[in-house]
Amino acid sequence: xxxxxAMKGHEPRSSSSCAACKLLKRKCTSTCIFxxxxxxxxxxxxxxxxxxxxxxxxxxxxxxxxxEQREDTVNSLAYEAEARLRDPVYGCIGAIALLxxxxxxxxxDLAIARARLARYSVPVASTSSPSVLVDENVxxxxxxxxxxxxxxxxxxxxxxxxxxxxxxxxxxxxxxYIF
Amino acid sequence: xSSFGRCAACKYLRRKxxxxxxxxxxxxxxxxxxxxxxxxxxxxxxxxxxxxxxPEHLRAEAAECISYEAIARVQDPVYGCVGIITQLQxxxxxxxxEIMKTKGEMxxxxxxxxxxxxxxxxxxxxxxxxxxxxxxxxxxQSDKHLSGNF
Numbered sequence: 001x002x003x004x005x006a007m008k009g010h011e012p013r014s015s016s017s018c019a020a021c022k023l024l025k026r027k028c029t030s031t032c033i034f035x036x037x038x039x040x041x042x043x044x045x046x047x048x049x050x051x052x053x054x055x056x057x058x059x060x061x062x063x064x065x066x067x068e069q070r071e072d073t074v075n076s077l078a079y080e081a082e083a084r085l086r087d088p089v090y091g092c093i094g095a096i097a098l099l100x101x102x103x104x105x106x107x108x109d110l111a112i113a114r115a116r117l118a119r120y121s122v123p124v125a126s127t128s129s130p131s132v133l134v135d136e137n138v139x140x141x142x143x144x145x146x147x148x149x150x151x152x153x154x155x156x157x158x159x160x161x162x163x164x165x166x167x168x169x170x171x172x173x174x175x176x177y178i179f
Numbered sequence: 180x181s182s183f184g185r186c187a188a189c190k191y192l193r194r195k196x197x198x199x200x201x202x203x204x205x206x207x208x209x210x211x212x213x214x215x216x217x218x219x220x221x222x223x224x225x226x227x228x229x230x231x232x233x234p235e236h237l238r239a240e241a242a243e244c245i246s247y248e249a250i251a252r253v254q255d256p257v258y259g260c261v262g263i264i265t266q267l268q269x270x271x272x273x274x275x276x277e278i279m280k281t282k283g284e285m286x287x288x289x290x291x292x293x294x295x296x297x298x299x300x301x302x303x304x305x306x307x308x309x310x311x312x313x314x315x316x317x318x319x320q321s322d323k324h325l326s327g328n329f
Contacts, residue, residue, distance in 0.1 A: 092264065121288065
């Protein structure tokens with residue numbers, strides 16, 4: 001009895017609950033899947049993720065990924081949730097559209113620059129200098145699998161139902177422009 | 180919609196599809212996988228709330244984007260469509276670097292062989308290439324905030 005009473009003092013208190021359990025108003029256990037990634041000093045992070053995805057769905061997603069990738073998963077979910085709350089129509093697809101547009105512009109610029117360089121090098125080809133080969137395919141990226149959002153960007157080719165392959169990124173940590 | 184059968188959402192949720200089902204216009208029964216992904220990632224209740232918050236004329240776009248995000252997350256549970264953003268950013272950096280390199284070669288070539296540029300358009304001060312460099316760098320820098328204002 002005394003032992004039980006003594007041990008009762010070691011049970012997790014509400015002050016040590018993670019942000020998720022605080023919001024969900026439940027006890028935060030030692031095996032809480034959210035606790036490592038939603039610290040109590042970042043309540044807004046979980047609030048946003050919960051609002052967009054729901055705690056249950058986030059939990060299922062985390063359970064499906066290896067433990068060493070869960071932090072990256074949480075951060076990307078937080079990013080998506082933030083984007084969706086800021087832009088309820090396009091979410092982070094808006095950012096993708098802008099980047100795609102930029103990519104097309106730069107590919108065009110690259111093609112022009114290379115064509116100019118090739119033109120400059122043609123007169124030199126007859127001399128000792130080697131001609132510069134223009135590889136139009138380098139840097140060209142196909143985004144045929146992007147969804148068709150008519151108001152977003154004409155470079156979106158096909159509907160979301162035809163999305164087939166997304167290459168996973170391994171170096172999430174660098175994120176130069178997002179965080 | 181209900182006169183033609185249930186929409187994909189109501190079929191998935193095993194419920195009646197009412198006349199005013201908010202999901203029906205965007206999740207036709209012909210594409211059950213799409214709603215299955217959306218339900219898995221966001222949940223029917225959240226998607227309904229998201230669509231209700233958006234003006235009706237924008238709901239089709241919103242549903243399309245939500246579906247795309249859900250499918251991307253199902254395919255890549257760790258990064259979802261954030262992985263696509265990172266990929267695009269890296270490719271943009273690479274292409275920009277190629278442009279700078281190519282224009283650097285042009286400047287070098289122009290300086291080495293000014294006599295080869297016979298047309299009036301091709302002649303001129305090599306510093307015009309540098310100003311193009313700077314302009315593009317400025318454009319590129321201004322785009323860096325695209326995804327970073329959170």
